[in-house]
Amino acid sequence: MPEPTAEAAPAMDLPARVLEPGLEWRVIVRFSEIALKGRNKDWFMRVLRDNVERALSGLPVSKVTIRPNRCFVHLDDVRAWPEVRTRLRWVFGITNFSLALRTRPDLDALAEAFDILVPEPPASFCVRAQRGEKSFPLTTPEIERALGAAILRKHPMAVDLRNPELTFGVEIQREGAFAFVSHEEGPGGLPVGTSGRVAVLLSGGIDSPVAAYRLMQRGCQVVFVHFTSFPFTDPSSWEKSRELVKLLTRHQFASKLYACQFGYVQQRIVVTVPAELRIIAYRRMMLRVAEAIGRREGCEALGTGESLGQVGSQTLTNMATIDRAAELLVLRPLVAWSKSEITAEAQRIGTYDISIEPDMDCCQFLVPPRVSTHATLEQMEAVERELDVPGLVNLALAHTEVEEFRWPESAPSRS
Template identity: 50%
Template sequence: MSPAEFILVHYHEISLKGRNRPRFIRLLADNLLQATADLGVTRAQRLPGRIVLHPGSETSWDAIATRVARVCGVSNFSRVLRSPLDLEAIKTTLAEEVARHPFTSFRVTAKRGFKAFPLTSQELNREVGAFIQARTGARVDLEHPELIAYIEILPREALCYVGKLKGPGGLPVGMSGVVVALLSGGVDSPVAAFRMMKRGCRVIFVHFHSHPFLSRASQDEARALVARLTQYQYRSRLYLVPFGELQRQVVLSVRAPYRVIAYRRFMARIAERIARLQGATALVTGESLGQVASQTLHNLAVIEGAVELPVLRPLIGMDKEEITAQAQAIGTFAVSILPDEDCCQLFTPRDPAVRSTLEELEKAESVLDVDGLVAAALKGAELQEFAFPPGVLGPAAASLPASPTSAPAPVPPGP
């Protein structure tokens, strides 16, 4: 990009955060720098209501646009040209940017943040609009223009740009704390994790597998999903927890209709132990109400009864079509539909209960060494870490809790 070009980022809900706003803006600026750490961006300048990224001369606009479009907390962004606070300079600068785009109708939208500038916003719209119309022959259309040219008047300069690209909105990752997401190889759970990132949470992933009873395919798929989702939070951790032996013990002791619910309760317990180890304050699942037998209201309540931490279900009111559309948008769908051997396929009963009770499950589990089974699964867990961009550590890495010093993952204390 040329020395005169910059990236103007407008943020989303941060503007509502009152006295905490400076900290949140700083976090978003750090995340923007981390997302573009290998692209030559040298600085994230914080201005009132916006952030300006300063790219290097070799930086590609297309590469930056792809990265910034994935930064949670970004409402929209644009490639901008800076101009002196002079009407003729503003006309020339904006006309230069407009010339990059084909259009037959347009509108100029000026925002005079610096009130000492001699022209009002409406006067700027008319003056610059007439200049562009004379140069291009395009007609002015205030209601449905093909192109919108923007001018922002600041105390020392004007920012000129065309159009706005959308970001994901929401809050910067790291703003709302840490959660642990139960990650299967399916479509739903990666979307649930992303939706928590969009609400400002840093997500730690837990995947349950049944190797050596089944192949390692589900572990490979979990790694691929976490690698994809790390593009939204820059540092990730994935716990790979062996679950096959625990399932075998459940099959030996628990009646068939209750086995799936028992599996889910053990998964929740193990995830809660990892959450406490990592300083996380909630669990996240990809459950959608009524989608499968284990996701009825009664069964969800029984599953949640196994743990003390809150269980967040971002997809609870979404249907499969909505979930699939978001999976495609965030880039996880193509990975999720790859064939694998999920642990849920092992020892699955034909007719699981759809209306279990907490008393029934607690009675069924009473013959099991619950704490021992949880501890054994945790002892065999593997911890893997992911970074984006690969091999680049930037300011956003600081918000991830310190990594355990040993692997496999140590057994954390119970609640």
């Protein structure tokens, strides 16, 4: 499913009766992975509820309630549904959701809801019901048969249980009866904020934004660290990183981007480290700088977009050698992905078009013609003894700027 943008939210021509006064609208938000949690399920649900509230801030939503297996958004103005739909598609932890009309828990009211939601009956339909409130007198199959018969008495249509043109959904819950005609897909995963904080090295290329997205999808709050060779090169990669963070912030509401002018460090490495080991030396130094930033931000791990064997510096030996420069755990969510798989995911989540814009990043500054594919820890420690490693880390931090991003602008800050 392509990632939507708020500016390009699909128009929705609401049926005329949907706008009638006095109707009660809810968005039923469903989640699956959270429902499998044990004693900490309530905490996961609270975080999801808070994230839904933040995503919908500034819209006509009076309340968001949650309980096991369901979250209910009280929508005061149904005309806001297209924007609500767009924003909920960005909230991790949501499996799917539906715009639903709340009615009395009886078949007559549900049949009337069909008339409101479906202005032109389709060629074929079926009724699918869920009975969460077990005190309701009919079983689920009985609800489907009786409600289907009531609708057919007024609207002659074909019944197709396998491939209907329209599925009329009904849920009988303790909050009331709800009728709907669509399921919108959510991004799944876990709510952001449930899995700790990770500092992700963001290059501006195709891979690292996807890695950040996947970590967010597993509940991580991401702090972004970008390395640029500006002012020795143009600032294009820095500008791209801003655009990428701005786009990804819609999944976690608040982000920090640390932009490190790494060229000052590269200048010192290039005069000391043999050419074939420079890329590994750069990467080890980047991890040290990212770790310093991560510890400042309370991060428990680092994240990169590396994929095993994709380029010469990303061999198993080199990755192991690079990792030893940091004490924090290094997460590589794309380590077993192919380039085509990563590219397809970047296109799906909306980062691809930004990532392919031409730039001059630090990996193109003072780069040797070849890189060692088997740089050992002993080799790197030997050449790094000629460097003032703590001094270079401090030099990099001294040339680091931080920028904060929020989405949506009306979202409240989380303490």
